[in-house]
Amino acid sequence: MSEPLVRLENVRFAYGERMILRDISLSIPRGQVVAIMGGSGCGKTTLLRLIGGQERAVGGRVLVDGQDVGGLDREDLYTLRRRMGMLFQFGALFTDMTVFDNVAFPLREHTDLSPELINDLVLMKLHAVGLRGAAQLRPGELSGGMARRVALARTIALDPMLLMYDEPFTGLDPISLGVIGQLIRRLNNALGASSLIVTHDIQESLQIVDYIYFISEGRVVAEGTPDEIRNTSDPFVHQFVHAEADGPVPFHYPAGDYATALVGGAG
Amino acid sequence: MSRTTLDLWVGVFVAMGIAALLFLALKVASISGSDIRSPYTLSARFDNIGGLKVRAPVKSAGVLVGRVTEIRYDNEHFQAEVVFSVDGRYKFPTDTFANILTSGLLGEQYLGLDPGGEEKALAPGDVIKKTQSAVVLEKLISQFMFNKAADGEQAPAK
């Protein structure tokens, strides 16, 4: 059990010419909740896609439960994905189905359980996220926070070993945000799973995660437990935690000298 | 929309579509293959087939008995060879006469069979010996003109 569930070794990734990840090494120990943080557009979501096998790394290895995700064929990848759950940023619920059918979807697709058993399982999952009463609603009738909770119920329908969250806190009111945060922690413990959260919401994350990685410009720039992060002197982390506008992460997009641009622009 | 009413509508739709296809097949069209049962093949050679085409009807006494299946040029006899299939219910004697006829003045051309008096019937694959080519209008006219001209030349001499 000492072997971590997910391990990235010197992973590099690029969209064509554009380098997204330069050299990433990190690991998610079993049973833990790990957060990956960084500014917008630093390749956090790409990391999830690499672990889920939707993209392949240019260099390095992505190991999930001992298997190299980049080397799997479609069938093996699908076998592996049945044990992974990914929560998309806005839930990605199937809009042509009810909440109940959404949660039942993976069960119906991947198991031969009887309708009665599926009914029980779905209600249990919905109960776990507190939305048993909303079973017959349509996704369009749900608020953003509720939609994300339904998506969470759908994600855990097959009791995955790895849960991945893509920006789970974006666009939620403080109460919904707290609810989702607590759910992530509780479900991780109840399922005996491991979780990976990609987010830039530092305050919420510090309360629920076991370990945090900071990514900037395609590299891991800082890491540590929540306590270490709070007390760190690292200027990047300090800027991030205290939400300062300028610091190691510059306010300005790289540009030429301001004065030259203004004066020289005329000529 | 629940599953059962949806299924019902799809069932209605498919039934309507199939009914429409049946209507087109049975009421609107005539099935060329079906009115000729267990056909056998005969052929005939003509000096000139005029405008006869593949799938043209084969008639005897005005009744449809078969269809032309193939037309080719026979390079040995320098004639046109017309292959046609005949309904298995009908037998024709060996001295049957094959004509290429026209329905109406400008209608389509068809193959007419005039049965002779022989006892023996034509067997599948046989070739009809006695044939009469299509009447080609231009030839008819030029013949007529030629005869007229010949008449006119002779008249003053007499």
Place this chain on the structure above:
Amino acid sequence: MGDVFRKLGSLAISGVWQLGFIARFFVLILRYSGQSFMRLHLTIRELYFSGVLSLLIILVSGLFVGLVLGLQGYEILQRYGSSEAMGTMVALSLLRELGPVVAGLLFASRAGSAVTAEIGLMKVTEQLKAMDMMAVNPIARVVAPRFWGGVVSMPLLAALFSTMGIFGGWLIGVVFIGVDDGAFWSQMRAAVDFRYDVLNGVFKSAVFGVAVALIAVFEGYDCVPTAEGVSRAITRTVVSSALAILALDFVMTSFMFRGL
């Protein structure tokens, strides 16, 4: 001048590239069709959306086209004193050309655009990606049923269109103008051949069904996942389907009715 050629060249290259892409997509659909046939209710559902919901427009348009054909046909044929042949004219023009083509065009704008919009929106809201992450192949679960729903619907709709059109022609000719009922039908039956006219028409409509359904699911699946991308994809579905139908119709007609 050189610029125009360069533009034309790149247009041709991207066209060929697109064609190869769509062909590969077609093979993928066929490969995963088995999975979607195992669960027939998915395809039946799509039959409802592409077939049943197109029924009204197809039936009404068919009737109107038949009425117009009846009027025009009578107008022309009575000059030659052969107004009984209007049944033949109406039936042949519907079965050979108008039924498959007009039904195909209507089908593309009614059902094809809806399929593109649906798949495109599923892509925008990450539903396809989510499905893929749940180890459910979106091509087998979403694309293939919609494709087959369209392929099955199209010939049925074309047959219904032609039937309604013939009914419309009969209404004008026999009921309003007074052409003899018996002559109307018997002349039609004598001239219309099952294999050459009816089956060829059905074959045409089946080919159009494959073309429209393939274009519709492809444009939806391939769209740029934004609101603008989806609307462009819908436009492309209607335009390319119409072009594909008319071009394929020309090719098939020149093969089917050569020398007849």
